[in-house]
Amino acid sequence: MVSLKMLCRLHDDPNAMKTKILSLISGLLLAATMPSAAGVLPEAQESVKLVLAKKPTSRPMGVAYMPDYKRYYVADGGLGAVEDGINMPLSKSEVHVFDENGAYIHSSRPGLDNRAIYFNRNTDRLETITYNVSSFAGFTPNAGIFSLVLDEQGNVKPDRNEIANFNPAFGDSATMPSYDPVGDRYLAKQQRSDKVWIVKLPARDKVGEITLDLAAAGARFDDITDSHVAWTGIAGEEIAVLDVDHKAILVFDQTGKFIGKSALPAGIKLRAHSHYNGLGYSRGMFFVYSETEGEFGTYRGFRVSDQAQ
Numbered sequence: 513m514v515s516l517k518m519l520c521r522l523h524d525d526p527n528a529m530k531t532k533i534l535s536l537i538s539g540l541l542l543a544a545t546m547p548s549a550a551g552v553l554p555e556a557q558e559s560v561k562l563v564l565a566k567k568p569t570s571r572p573m574g575v576a577y578m579p580d581y582k583r584y585y586v587a588d589g590g591l592g593a594v595e596d597g598i599n600m601p602l603s604k605s606e607v608h609v610f611d612e613n614g615a616y617i618h619s620s621r622p623g624l625d626n627r628a629i630y631f632n633r634n635t636d637r638l639e640t641i642t643y644n645v646s647s648f649a650g651f652t653p654n655a656g657i658f659s660l661v662l663d664e665q666g667n668v669k670p671d672r673n674e675i676a677n678f679n680p681a682f683g684d685s686a687t688m689p690s691y692d693p694v695g696d697r698y699l700a701k702q703q704r705s706d707k708v709w710i711v712k713l714p715a716r717d718k719v720g721e722i723t724l725d726l727a728a729a730g731a732r733f734d735d736i737t738d739s740h741v742a743w744t745g746i747a748g749e750e751i752a753v754l755d756v757d758h759k760a761i762l763v764f765d766q767t768g769k770f771i772g773k774s775a776l777p778a779g780i781k782l783r784a785h786s787h788y789n790g791l792g793y794s795r796g797m798f799f800v801y802s803e804t805e806g807e808f809g810t811y812r813g814f815r816v817s818d819q820a821q
Contacts, residue, residue, distance in 0.1 A: 552749060552763045552772030556814035559797055562586060564808035565616035569605050571785070574629040574688060575792030575799040575811055578638055581666025582612040586811060587626035587640055589789070601653040607640075607660065607668045620668035622660050627739075628688045629660075631794070634696065638662060639675065641689050641698075646682035681711045681718050686788060690743040692750075699751070701741040706733050708741050708751070708768075724753070728770035729762045731755050736762065737786070742793030746819045752798055756786045761798050761816045774816035776800065796820030 562584055564572065570590030577584050588605040602623030609617040625643040632639050637659040644655045657676040661669040682689060682700045689700040689711070698711040699722070710720035726732060735757040742752040750766040759782060761774045776782075781804040790801025790811070797813035797820065805812075 551818055553774050553816055553818060556761060556774040556776050556798070556816050558777070558812055558814050560584075560614050560813040562610050562614050562799075562811040562813070563616070563806045564608065564810065566608070566619060567808050568608075569621075571789040572801050572809065572811070573626050573789050573791075574640075575794050575813075576629040576631050576638060577612075577795040578631050578662075578666060580636070581662070583617070583666045584610040584612070584614070584794070585629055585638060585660075585668065586610070587629040589626040589643060603654065609666070609668060618667055621670050622658075622668060622672045623670065624654055624658055624672060627686065628690065629792070630691045632659075632691060633693050635659070638668075639691070640672075641682075644685040645678055645689070646680050646685055646687070646700075647678040648680070648683065649685040651678070676713055679711070679713070679716055681709070681716050683709050683718070684739065686739045688740040688788075688791065690741055690793065692743045692745070694745065699741050699743050701737070701739050701753070703738050704733055706768075722751070722764075722766065722768045724751070724762075724764055724768045725770045726762075729755070729764075729773060731758065731762060737791060738788045740788070740791040742791075742798060744793060744796075744817065744820070746817055749817050749819065752793065752816060754782075754786065754791060754798070754800060756782050761814065763816060774814070776814065780812070781805070 569588045573587050573589040575586050586608040603625040605625055606619045606621050608619045626640045627643050628641040639659050641657050642655050644652045655678045658672040661671040684703045687700040689698045700709045706724045706726050708722040709718040712719045735755050737754045748765050749763050749771050751764040753762050755762050759776045763771045781802050792799040799811050799813050801811050803809040
């Protein structure tokens with residue numbers, strides 16, 4: 513900044529004053545055009561609500577968004593496979609479809625006990641990971657990673673295709689993994705811990721492990737979600753988890769270093785179930801299921817970073 517005293521000194525030299533002023537203006541213009549620094553938003557910004565139009569078949573689990581169809585997909589889980597009259601064990605858990613503004617469209621039953629659902633931009637498919645993907649709880653039918661079958665409008669058909677069978681590299685049976693499309697890998701949160709396992713198919717052992725610095729975030733392992741971790745894809749802010757007890761989203765980089773905290777609205781109702789279901793990350797938003805809002809509960813999507821897209 514040019515001080516008043518400096519301007520007075522330059523007044524006797526018009527050329528010097530002109531050069532200084534032009535330099536100052538150029539610097540201000542450059543600063544105005546530079547992008548703002550990345551950062552976690554101190555307060556999460558709500559962007560969309562998905563109000564469930566029918567009672568979940570069991571526990572509402574993850575959320576995905578498919579840009580091709582401009583639709584959200586909410587996957588239920590918690591119901592194991594049962595005989596379906598044709599000697600084929602299928603789950604009664606459903607997938608519920610909403611438009612880009614949150615209006616309900618329809619529900620379908622692909623026959624899977626879902627834990628995580630995501631859009632894989634590498635394959636252009638809607639994919640889901642089931643309960644016991646690791647086979648930690650013993651062999652269960654229809655456990656693994658599957659793609660869901662969609663019609664031309666993006667509606668879910670009662671069918672699925674297997675991508676990968678059960679794999680012990682995922683660890684805990686109830687894990688709700690997140691997919692990193694750039695690294696083509698999965699991140700699997702381990703129960704009652706600060707550990708996130710890195711899985712790279714087809715390897716049947718974890719290829720790495722991330723320890724979240726919860727102490728730096730002012731949290732303990734039993735404050736945060738037990739089985740869910742979100743991969744945001746934002747450089748330097750790659751990982752996010754829900755701190756249920758403190759009503760906040762905690763953000764870490766991909767080494768586990770704590771980056772920042774984004775507070776959820778004080779009035780949001782989070783219950784014990786929020787530790788292990790009703791969570792997802794899609795379209796640049798962290799989704800939290802508030803089961804007391806609406807007759808059957810509501811998914812609320814929050815942006816927690818100024819870089820979210």
